[in-house]
Amino acid sequence: MVARELNVVPDSQPETRRLAPCNAWLAALWVLRRLRRYRVAGASMEPSLHEGQSVLLNPRAYSTKAPCPGDVLLLRHPTRAHLITVKRLAYVQGDGVYVLGDNAESSTDSRHYGLVPITHLLGRIECTFP
Secondary structure: OOOOOOOOOOOOOOOOOOOOOOOOOHHHHHHOOOOOOEEEOOOOOOOOOOOOOEEEOOOOOOEEEEHHHHHHHEOOOOOOOOOOEEEEEEEEEEEEEEOOOOOOOHOOOOHHOOOOEEHHEEEEEEEEEO
C-alpha cells in the first residue's frame, strides 16, 4: 500500500509525465507477476494519482538503467523505514534522488527530508490500473 502524506512547503515541480491507463501488454505482465499492484492512499500525487487509485509497479525498472527525472517512483520513506510512499523524481545526485509530490500542499518529500538513497527505490510506476 502507498503511504498517506501530510505536511508541506510549496515549491516548483519537476517536469510531469502523465501516467496512462494500463494496456493489454502491461496487464499481462501483472498477471505473470512481473509487475506489482499498489493502491494509492493520500493526496500527495494529485492530480496525477488519486486516493484509492491502483497503479502497477515495475520493481525491475532500475536494474539495468538509471532513474530519470519525471519518473513516478515507489520508495521507502528515508526516516520511517516501515512507510512506503509514491513520489515523482526531480533529479538524481550521486547515490541519492530528490523526489517531490505533485501536490505540494499535501506532500512530505525531499523538501522536508533531503535526498533519498537510491537503495530506497522500490521501482517505477508504469501505469494506472482500473
